[in-house]
Each structure stands twice: as structure tokens, then as C-alpha cells.
Amino acid sequence: MSGFVEKPEPLQVPGLTHLHTGKVRDLYQTEAGELVMVASDRISAYDWVLPTEIPDKGRILTQLSLWWFDRLADLVPHHVVSTEPPAGAPADWAGRTLVCKSLRMVPVECVARGYLTGSGLAEYNVSRTVCGLALPEGLVDGSELPAPIFTPATKAAVGEHDENVSYEEVARQVGAETAAQLRQATLAVYSRARDIARDRGIILADTKFEFGFDGDRLVLADEVLTPDSSRFWPADQWQPGRPQPSFDKQYVRDWLTSAESGWDRAGEQPPPPLPEHVVEATRARYVEAYERLTGTGWS
Ligand SMILES: Nc1ncnc2c1ncn2[C@@H]1O[C@H](COP(=O)(O)OP(=O)(O)OP(=O)(O)O)[C@@H](O)[C@H]1O
Numbered sequence: 001m002s003g004f005v006e007k008p009e010p011l012q013v014p015g016l017t018h019l020h021t022g023k024v025r026d027l028y029q030t031e032a033g034e035l036v037m038v039a040s041d042r043i044s045a046y047d048w049v050l051p052t053e054i055p056d057k058g059r060i061l062t063q064l065s066l067w068w069f070d071r072l073a074d075l076v077p078h079h080v081v082s083t084e085p086p087a088g089a090p091a092d093w094a095g096r097t098l099v100c101k102s103l104r105m106v107p108v109e110c111v112a113r114g115y116l117t118g119s120g121l122a123e124y125n126v127s128r129t130v131c132g133l134a135l136p137e138g139l140v141d142g143s144e145l146p147a148p149i150f151t152p153a154t155k156a157a158v159g160e161h162d163e164n165v166s167y168e169e170v171a172r173q174v175g176a177e178t179a180a181q182l183r184q185a186t187l188a189v190y191s192r193a194r195d196i197a198r199d200r201g202i203i204l205a206d207t208k209f210e211f212g213f214d215g216d217r218l219v220l221a222d223e224v225l226t227p228d229s230s231r232f233w234p235a236d237q238w239q240p241g242r243p244q245p246s247f248d249k250q251y252v253r254d255w256l257t258s259a260e261s262g263w264d265r266a267g268e269q270p271p272p273p274l275p276e277h278v279v280e281a282t283r284a285r286y287v288e289a290y291e292r293l294t295g296t297g298w299s
């Protein structure tokens with residue numbers, strides 16, 4: 001079972017057309033054709049969008065994405081046009097709204113991995129490969145890879161997990177030249193970000209980018225290098241051979257799978273609301289991730 005415990009209704013904003021309600025973000029289009037991405041305080045875990053929000057999460061992740069876009073701009077242009085919410089938008093959209101150039105999206109989830117875990121580990125355990133790329137023997141959950149790898153996935157239908165595909169499959173779908181551009185940009189951006197995060201005591205295990213075309217120019221889109229699109233691990237707790245604690249969601253996961261929550265992860269019932277102490281601890285982790293990465297205080 002998965003999905004929304006309670007799916008929110010889109011807001012009616014004059015001049016904006018609602019396009020999509022994602023797990024975490026709401027998408028609108030302006031009359032000029034620009035894309036408006038509004039990050040909510042929703043949080044997901046175990047494939048569920050939980051019924052409890054984490055205060056400030058939307059603003060923290062939006063500001064983090066912007067901070068990264070700035071630090072990557074010499075590697076690849078990004079899609080942000082303005083951080084000013086459109087006229088008539090609710091006041092609480094401030095700080096969590098990105099007005100973006102609407103791009104012709106490349107239908108590939110561009111994943112870079114520097115460490116082995118998740119779906120990469122599952123494939124490795126069967127075939128010693130990830131997305132068809134051969135890897136050395138002896139790697140375990142959380143191992144650092146000899147070098148970062150491009151492990152693309154294709155977007156699955158709503159509710160399904162994305163499917164890992166080989167580089168050759170991407171080249172078949174989008175053309176050899178675009179595939180090469182995606183791989184090059186993905187690995188360049190990942191490597192830059194991994195080094196920045198490492199200096200601040202955070203392991204960027206893997207991350208997902210989306211790109212689109214503005215004419216024939218490849219542009220970095222969506223959100224970038226947030227805890228929602230990436231695996232961040234506290235470096236001081238990294239210990240290959242077991243699942244690594246998640247920087248942001250560990251309290252949520254631990255509580256949901258504890259006896260206290262009363263929730264059966266394998267059952268049919270949606271997860272219950274989070275107690276205040278879990279909300280507070282989780283909010284503090286997002287603030288900490290922001291502060292450690294950017295080196296500036298969250299106000
Ligand atoms: N500049 C852009 N131009 C056009 N589409 C974009 C741009 N940036 C991002 N997108 C698209 O906007 C959508 C964002 O949706 P969002 O990620 O919120 O929900 P989702 O992908 O349906 O679900 P999930 O919450 O699982 O990611 C994606 O389909 C993404 O490809």
C-alpha cells in the first residue's frame with residue numbers, strides 16, 4: 001500500500017492553472033507559460049505521504065535547492081527564473097516557491113551514485129552490476145564505489161517505483177548525444193556536490209537530477225540535492241555493512257516501525273499521525289542539514 005494518507009486540494013490562485021500535486025510539491029502554470037513549483041511541508045516515508053507536516057520543510061528544501069543551483073551554475077544552467085511568488089499567491093508561498101522556465105523535459109531520472117545502497121545494492125547482490133555496469137566483488141550496503149556512476153531510471157507510472165535502466169537503453173530512448181550529455185552533466189554535478197558535502201561532514205550517497213531542453217540547451221530542472229532527492233548520511237556514523245541512518249528521516253522511520261506507533265508497515269492501513277517529539281526532531285534535522293551544508297543559520 002502507498003499514496004497519500006490525505007490528498008490536499010489544489011489552491012485556486014487567479015492567473016495560475018493547477019497542473020499536478022506531487023508527493024511533496026504542487027505545480028502550477030502561469031499565463032506566460034512558466035512553471036510554478038511550490039514545495040509543501042509534506043513528508044513521505046515508506047511510500048506514504050504522511051498525514052503530519054514538518055514545519056518549514058518546504059522553505060528549507062527550496063532554499064537549499066537554490067543554494068546548490070548557485071554553486072553549480074558554472075557546470076550547467078538551471079531553470080529558476082524567479083523566487084517571487086506570483087501576484088495573488090497566498091502569503092505563505094514566500095520562500096518555498098520557484099518560478100521556472102518551462103522546459104522540454106528529458107524523461108530520464110538521472111541518478112548518480114557514489115555509494116552502494118537501495119535499488120543499486122539489490123541489483124548488485126544478484127549480478128554484481130548496477131544498471132548493467134560491472135562493479136568489483138566484496139561491496140556491501142553503504143560501500144563507497146571506486147568512482148561515481150551514472151545509474152539512470154525511467155519514470156514509472158504514479159505509485160510505481162522508477163525502473164533502473166542501462167545507459168544503452170537511455171541512448172536508445174533519447175538518442176546517443178543527449179544520453180552522453182546527461183551522463184556527463186550528472187556526474188559533474190554529483191562530484192562537485194559530493195566534495196562540498198564531504199567537507200561539511202555529510203556523505204552524499206546518491207542523488208537524482210532531472211534535465212530539460214530550452215531550445216537545444218540542456219538545463220538542470222526540478223529540485224536539486226535536497227534530502228528528498230538525495231541520500232544524505234551523517235559521515236561520522238557511516239559504517240558499511242548495514243543500512244546507514246538517514247540524515248533527515250531516521251526519527252520518522254524509527255518511530256513508524258516502533259511498537260509505539262502501532263503501525264504495520266506490511267499491512268493495509270495508512271500510517272498514523274506523527275507525535276510532536278518526532279516532528280520537532282525531524283524539523284531540527286532539516287535545519288541542521290541546511291546549516292551544515294550552507295554554513296549559514298536558518299532563521
Ligand atoms: N523546468 C521544468 N519544466 C517542465 N517540467 C519540469 C521542470 N522542472 C521539473 N519539472 C517536472 O515537474 C514535475 C514535478 O513533480 P513532482 O516531483 O512534484 O511530483 P512527481 O514527480 O509526480 O512525484 P514525486 O513526488 O514522487 O517526485 C516532474 O514531472 C518534473 O519532471
Ligand SMILES: [Mg+2]
Nearest residue numbers: 022023210222
Ligand atoms: Mg518528482
